[in-house]
Amino acid sequence: MGGPCPEGPGPDGTCAQRRPPCAPHPTLRAVRGRFALLAFGLALALVVALSSGVRIDSIGINMIDPGPLFGAHAGFAPGGNCATCHTAHGAGSVAWLDAFLGGNDMSGQCITCHAFEGDPLLAHNRAFEQRPDLGPIACNQCHREHDGVGATLTRLTNEQCASCHSDGFATFPTDHPAFPAKFPHFQESAIKFDHVSHVKVHFEDPKVADRAPTSCADCHDVVSADNAVLPMGFAETCDGCHGTQIAQRDMVVLRLPVFDANGFDRDAVRDACGPTLDEIERLEEAMAAMAAGKEPAEQGAEETEYESVSSDEPTPVSSYLLEVAGDDTESYSTPMQDLVMAMAEEGTAPLASLVDDRLGEGMAAKLFAGLNPDVAKRLACAWAANQEYELPADPEMGGWFGDYLELRYQPTGHADPVVKAWIETALLIAADGDANAIALRDGVIDAKEGPGACIKCHAVTAAGDAAALTVDWRFRAAVDRPYDHYSHRAHLSLVQAGSTAMESTSMGCRFCHRLDDNAPFAASFDDFDPSTFAANFKGIQAETCAQCHIEGEVRQDCQLCHRYHLPATFKPSMMGADLYQE
Amino acid sequence: MRSVRSEHLIYWVVLVAIFAVLTIDIRWSADSLGEPLRLTGYLLYGVMFLLAFLNVRKRLSMIPLGRASFWLLLHSLGGVFAIALYWLHAPILWPSGVYEQAIAALVYGVTATGMFGYVIQRVYPARLTQTGLEVIYERIPGEIARIRSDAEAMVIDCTTTTGSDTLARHYFETFDWYFRRPRFAFSYLFGGQRGLQWVHQQWHTVGRYLSAQESAFLDRLTELGYEKTRLDVHYALQSAMKSWLLVHVPLSAALLVMATWHLILVHVYAL
Amino acid sequence: MMARPQRWDAPFGPEMSEDDVAELMSEHPISKINAHKFPEQTPLTGILRNDTRIINYQPGDLVVRSGDYGNSAFLVLEGRLRVVIAPELPRDLLGRQSVAKKSTLTALAQLWTNRRTPEVRSYRQDEATGVREGRDRATAVVFLQDVPAVLDQHQTAVLSEGALFGELAALGRIPRTASVFAETSARLLEIRWQGLREIRKYDEGFRRAIDERYRENALKVALHKIPEFSGLDETALQEVANSVLFETHGGFDWYISFQKMRGAGKQGAAHEPVIARQGDYPDGVLMVRAGFARVSVKLGNGDRTVSYIGAGDHFAMAELYDSWASGETHTLQASLTALGYVDLLRVPAPILEKYVFPTMGGRPRSPVERATTRTLTDDSLLEWAVNDRFINGTQAMLIDLDRCVRCDDCVRACASTHGGNPRFVRHGRTFDHWMVANACMHCADPVCMIGCPTGAIHRTEQGGMVVINDKTCIGCGTCANSCPYDNIRLVDIRDVSGNVLLDEDSQRPIQKATKCDLCATNPGGPACVRACPHDALRRVNFQGGAVFGGASG
Structure with a gap:
């Protein structure tokens, strides 16, 4: 510092001591910081460019590739239109923010097309009373998309089930709960078909050897069987043996009862019916006598003493219709005689109006369908004349016919509508507690006679809490177990060909369906209570299934027998409404 | 190279155990209603930030945040954990979308540079010690300049003292190149000793033409050459130990951005 | 003349x-x-x-x-x-500086309060009240x-x-x-x-006056602290005190001669004041009160350092015990030389034979015996540390160069805890793969503290770290010149706007002595140690010799 400079100024007068200007260069660490900042910025720029709609998808490069959609869904995203499912796609920053903060409704997109019997977003599509805590479930908790065209979207694993049903299911034989004792015969069958007696007694009877079925499949439709194996119709099954029995069971609808006194006005009867055969005979005799010049015989002698041609009570039908006591002559004589008189004058009309009044409009047409008014008139005329109606000929084709002191109906065959109507009506009106109605019902369902033949096979049950009994005319479908599934058809191939034969108890249907000889099958119908049903098959036990469904042999996962969803359908909205728009 | 320090073995065992449990759990979770991708994804995202926190920790040395060596250990373990977790998270080694490819490239890049750094930081310090010289990195250019000026002064001295310019000519043909800046970095990075051999070769080449007096100068020049060699080793190795971070850190920064965006995308589209 | x-x-x-x-x-x-x-x-x-x-x-x-x-x-x-x-x-x-630990938040605030310009002092210089300038800086009071x-x-x-x-x-x-x-x-x-x-x-009178005061005030306390005498009653202790001789060897300002000698390559026992020589007959045990002494044995053409002893250690105990036990006189097995300054008590053999040896459990171990089981290589680090006087350090910064990746994280950590200014240099003497960096070692015998005119450099009340009160430091440089290890640096300080502060009278930059304060005001201890990602940097206490495999007395 200070003092003269030994070098002195340079030739151009500048200082000789000049040093190159200080040019600090950054440390590697500083460079590193700049690089990091640059990389950060570049990445941010890439992200911003992406979000602001710079697309290179159009030139065939997948910017973001979440993987191909499942085959059936593959058409949803043509040209990268992800918005079909991802609503936030291309919907702006507000939608993004909303989606990011949890408002992403993927399931909502699924159920625009998919529908279920029940709420699609509830577990098993149903609210369970025992578990009100269960909240909505998202579809994609199980159904994972973007796993490829051939991915199985509907596969469920035991573990997935176990996330709620945490019973620790590992294998079917060890961990599956025991089947209920009655399984699967929870429900009273509609037809009181006693498999035990038929298989073990009747079908063995050499007299019916030519008609008796030899295979379960003779009566049950195994070809289209899946969950349930329905029996075939009456014509294909019972008819062979029991077809002719039905027509033999007439129903007595009206009967001329015993009267203490003749309430009929002879003149009126004559006016309505014309003279009776006796009268005609007598008239002819009188005519002949007159022609012969004789005086006609006196007629008053017959009138002095009246003896009723009938000695029976009236039918419960008439008692009910006329609201009289069937065992009290005093009570029914006049109304009954009035009815007969009216019928003698007008045929079926009085009866019809009486029925319609008593049972409701139109009932007469059902209950007395096919009743010839003339027949009714003639019958009534005969009864009014205190005579037995004489059958013109034996009825062969069935239907209404007068038979001396009775109006009868002969069933035309299986499922006769008039008999069905009478039985249904009888069961219905008996619910009121009317003594006549109960008597009518008891008569109708008495298996020993008349239409009770139907009840021999068709179960009568007290439906729910209604007082009226109902008849199960049709085969009743199996109890609705929508979450369970068993394919009979699939198992058919397992049993040996022809082994649906009833004799086979080892490999055929009876391998699982074991007859229960001791079950009070028939008796269980007598109380009309379906819950006391005792099937004549033993309950099927899990051990039966476990003979095959075990580790290393046959599938035993939950989804084999159990279904998660209630039956699924598509919504019309998926049909592309705009297809049909002009 | 020192192997895994024995006191750290327990951490590695714990890491492997955690990963095994995680893998099993995720396999199970994938079969049940769990969302393993969400679990692994968030875990991976968290681990990434834990890894990045090493850098923050280095800046926060004024507050007691635990020893940096512990954080580095966490960082190393976490790095290995992260790449394993990444493979658990991403179904395939190389994705098909460009954006996913960018993330994958960054993940692999960060991991590879990290492993490279880990290895050289284990190998190089002892090599530096073996030079018998200790020098601060920033002083190396100055030291080389000093050696060079010493060498030049000595060569001039040799010429003036002996009257012969044989050594000087040779110096400006060869040694001048050598003393100008650090040389043979690659040889040193891979453990070679090219510099020693080179200097010795020059000594051998020119020695036969020199007088005894000149040879004394040559010997001193060679000594300077050997000293320069040691500096070169330091320069090469210390540069490497600083430079790998030049890649590792920027890639990490980019990865954090990309991963964050990925997380946003997933939330907007899938969750 | x-x-x-x-x-x-x-x-x-x-x-x-x-x-x-x-x-x-x-x-x-x-x-x-x-x-x-x-x-x-x-x-x-x-x-x-x-x-x-x-x-x-x-x-x-x-x-x-x-x-x-x-x-x-x-x-x-x-x-x-x-x-x-x-x-x-x-x-x-x-x-003195009142050492108040910063709260974590205050410490964290250094992230943004640290300045880019070096050595900025935000307090006003006239805040350093209570200092009166003397004729020169060394006589300020x-x-x-x-x-x-x-x-x-x-x-x-x-x-x-x-x-x-x-x-x-x-x-x-x-x-x-x-x-x-x-x-x-x-x-x-x-x-x-x-x-x-x-x-x-x-002067007889002076000596008697000083020695008596010494015996009265300091010696008994000192004797009490020696384990061998701690059990003695008052009269016995008095007898010991009366018979004990005290002596000093070497110079107070050994650091000056040490640096000169080291510069001249004169290191080792041969160049140090001899206290006791190998082969001589001992007349008493030497107990170190302050300073250090080297225990060495002849080996070939030189002296092999087998140990060093510091305050509380003793020398020749084994030889005297053997003499007492066997009745024959044993000579000293090793030499004792002063490492710089050493203050000793010489306890005569009869005192030991009367009070100490009978109650001793057994023969005390001689450091020489320890050396027989170790190779020269084993003890080369000891030799080096003694020669370079690193044995003085209680918090020496020892860096394992085989682990150190030279990332300078330690330096950055130091700077970030000290207002942006590192307080050490990651460079220093090396031995094998060890480096003692130029960071204050917080010496057991802090020669830097001798002569500080304002007492700015002092030991903290708690922990005993050697720190400098920046406000009372007048930049005289006494401490920096005294430090034999060059670990104190004088810096030109600046005001908050980055201008170098000038002394009004001399128009020269105001300087302050700076050095490692072991992060005394910072939470969590030395930041350098915490900052090392490779466990390469340690603060080492050379006292007790644990680092040398128990080499010390």
């Missing part, structure tokens, strides 16, 4: 005149000294002229502070002083601003004319035990330790 002491080339008080000396010679108690007993080359007048100085203190001026390391004693010539007995003066009155209040609140004793104080700290190289301040204007004669030692050596 006779050879006179070399130190007289630089007189203690350059202003001392012949008149001053003549006046002193007539003053009590110097007048009592028999000047004829002094050798011709070091006459009493010469000592007074070169080894003393006269300092005038104003009322309130602090003469010595409790805890200071001083190398001089004071004689009261005029005026009245007070020695503070109890309670001790508050540390801030003494110009700290003064008490409210003497009556101090007298009111503290129990004090009067020191009046003729009183000598500070001599025990000066001779025994121990911290001053009490603070002394001037009550009135006072004129004091300050005698540096060399002069004091000469006077004690040649």
